Amino acid sequence: MKQVGIFGKRKSGKSALMYALTRHKVKATFKAMEISGVTKVMLVDTVGVDVEGSTAEESAQSVSVALMLICNDSFEMELAWISKLRKAGSSVIVVISMADLFDDGGAALAAAVEEVSGLKALCVSAETGAGVVELDEEINRRLA
Ligand SMILES: Nc1nc2c(ncn2[C@@H]2O[C@H](COP(=O)(O)OP(=O)(O)O)[C@@H](O)[C@H]2O)c(=O)[nH]1
Ligand SMILES: [Mg+2]
Structure with missing residues (x-):
């Protein structure tokens, strides 16, 4: 079975995001039977x-x-992990987590991450559900 891993610092919202993705999956699955x-x-x-x-x-x-x-603008450790994960053969999706806490929904932080890493980041909130569907779709594209 393929695995999708959730990485980030302590209190970056990993567990909350996992539950949000699971809830979405279960709902979508029942809908589609x-x-x-x-x-x-x-x-x-x-x-x-x-x-x-x-x-x-x-x-x-x-x-x-x-x-x-990534949930704030000190993300050097996360950049090192991105390299590590890619070397190990994983397809990495950068997520600006707890996006509801930003006035701009995380857009500026996403742009800053993209500038240094070249990777597009998806802004997601486990709290409001914003971006969860888009993230699920991106995960499915990467798994295909
Ligand atoms: N506002 C907001 N708070 C969040 C969000 N996700 C998690 N939190 C809160 O942030 C704290 C840490 O979340 P948690 O998922 O346990 O982080 P973890 O340590 O990375 O697993 C908890 O108090 C959550 O309720 C979010 O999307 N928005
Ligand atoms: Mg946790």
Whole structure:
């Protein structure tokens, strides 16, 4: 089974995002009556990448798709993890998490990340649900 890993610092919203994605998946699945869709992918929540000896290290070796959460403008550690994840063969999706906390919905932070990494970031809020559908679609594209 393919795995989708959720990476980010402690308190970056990893667990909340996992629940938001799961809720969306289950709802969408019941709507489409595609029960099989539920088991196709395994979502993996990880301990913070800022935790010494983190299990995120192991997960980084086994995920097909990695969500790298960034929630503020100190994201050097996250950039290093993006390189690490890509080297391990994962397709990395950069997520500006807790996007509802930004006046601009995370747009400026997404632009700053894109400027230094060349990667487009998706702004998502587990709280309001903004961007969850788009993120799910992007995950599905990467898994295809
Ligand atoms: N406003 C807001 N708060 C969030 C969001 N996601 C998580 N939080 C809050 O941020 C804190 C850390 O979230 P959590 O998912 O446990 O982070 P984790 O340590 O990365 O798993 C909790 O108090 C959450 O309620 C979000 O999208 N918006
Ligand atoms: Mg957590």
